[in-house]
Amino acid sequence: MTEFLRHLPKIELHCHLEGSMSSATVRALAARHAADHSAVWDGEIPDHFSFADFPDFGRQYLFGLGLLRDEEDLARATDDHAAILAAQNVRYAELTTTAYSHLRVGGMAPEVYRDGLNEGRRRAAERGVTIGWVVDIPRDLEMPDETVTIEYLESGRTPDGLVGIGLGGYEVGFPAAPYADHFARATALGLHSLPHAGETEGADSVRQAVDDLGAERIGHGVRVLEDAELTKQLADTGVFCEVCPTSNSLLGVVDSLTDHPLPRMIEAGLRVSLNTDDPGWFDTDLLTELRIGSEVLGLTDADHLRLQRDALDASFAPVDVRAAIAAELAQFESDPTA
């Protein structure tokens, strides 16, 4: 089974660039920039991160994000992650990045941000990994009356391979509906609507993502099951859920991996895929998430093949990349040992 999963050509749809940084990367960047981490961690930067809850995760995460300060930092973070993706046969990945935090909080010039992402994407392509970018609005940082992210997107100083707008951050107290206008402006630019919902809040948050933001895919979405009618609506309309088991377990969205709702989501007819969310912070990778799918959540090899095909279908990969991965999946199905 492990060999099957290792060789399976893969797609990842839900991973934050700034969440892909390992503790070794955070430590190296902190040293490079002589950054003081004493407000975030007592003593040394830990080897393995742990989180009391989402806000606690957010504090540590934003410190790490703030260490990406120039073009080379962004390019290297992207390429470091692409090396891991390439080693796991991940052919295409949509990576989310938070422009607001770099541009507004970090004061980075939009051209530097764009050029760093472009250089990282170019290096990833040399490794055989195609990257699509999603720029998310951090709902707990950029309030609805701010327009930093949408104006950045409209400025056109955006990276190659940009496919969508996201909505990330803590849902509790930060509803989706007030961002309807931001999403309307982004979709008018041809960007896809890819908000997080149903992670730290329940089904009503998913409803807002669908009704008010026109979500084509939902980041997480696991709590949609709290509303049977909405679950059926998502299943009927094909709105896709990007599921991240380890993340949900570490951030307390589920009590334990064995309780994870993925099997019930599939049973309810939802289209889903497995994802890492923040693999550096969570000490995971896509192969580990797929193994959890098999060993804890009851997925068969045939299920895994179907999930990769569904992920490819729900992706916004360029047509040639999409065709190549589809052919590779067909080839793999006919001979998984080749």
Ligand SMILES: O=c1[nH]cnc2c1ncn2[C@@H]1O[C@H](CO)[C@@H](O)[C@H]1O
């Ligand atoms: O699982 C997640 N859910 C929501 N936001 C997340 C997650 N992982 C990383 N972020 C990021 O957390 C930042 C702080 O609000 C945001 O930038 C968001 O992109």
